[in-house]
Amino acid sequence: GAGVSQTPSNKVTEKGKYVELRCDPISGHTALYWYRQSLGQGPEFLIYFQGTGAADDSGLPNDRFFAVRPEGSVSTLKIQRTERGDSAVYLCASSPRTARGAGNEQFFGPGTRLTVL
């Protein structure tokens, strides 16, 4: 596709439920990133994939959060037992190269707005 796409654009769920957020990166991009943006704040790093493997998951807030990228393209961010504090915009980005080195501009999707009631 032309850019990074994310689905759904909006997700409303109840406290305690399980949610999955999907990211389709730009075709051919090997690196994929997830960020979380709370109201009035800049995005905060969650996890980074290089290919199929999670190269850095140090930003995941706790073990309720998990992400996969089984075929090195589409990624799913999974949140178990959602809490009201998980409400935020979840942004995905992709990059044509690895984390290190020049030219690794990140291209962002429109985000998924998650609301936990």
Place this chain on the structure above:
Amino acid sequence: KQEVTQIPAALSVPEGENLVLNCSFTDSAIYNLQWFRQDPGKGLTSLLLIQSSQREQTSGRLNASLDKSSGRSTLYIAASQPGDSATYLCAARNEKLTFGTGTRLTIIP
């Protein structure tokens, strides 16, 4: 740990004026610095990326500078237009991309 600060948090200027947005970062060992634009309820649009070996980048009416040693970057917008109204975010790239909290810019027609 990298910390990125953007000043001011909000800025309103009349249409046509030139303006400067500021970004500072604490860890100068960055690979690059990227400026983004975010419209309300939308994702991020990349404006300019400056590699650590560069001092500035230009795109149209936008010019971004980087002084790595002092931990500063500026985004200069020339001849501002109402369509420039948005939140502008800078992000410093070490192993991860660390964002500032943004400057909310309003251009008054």
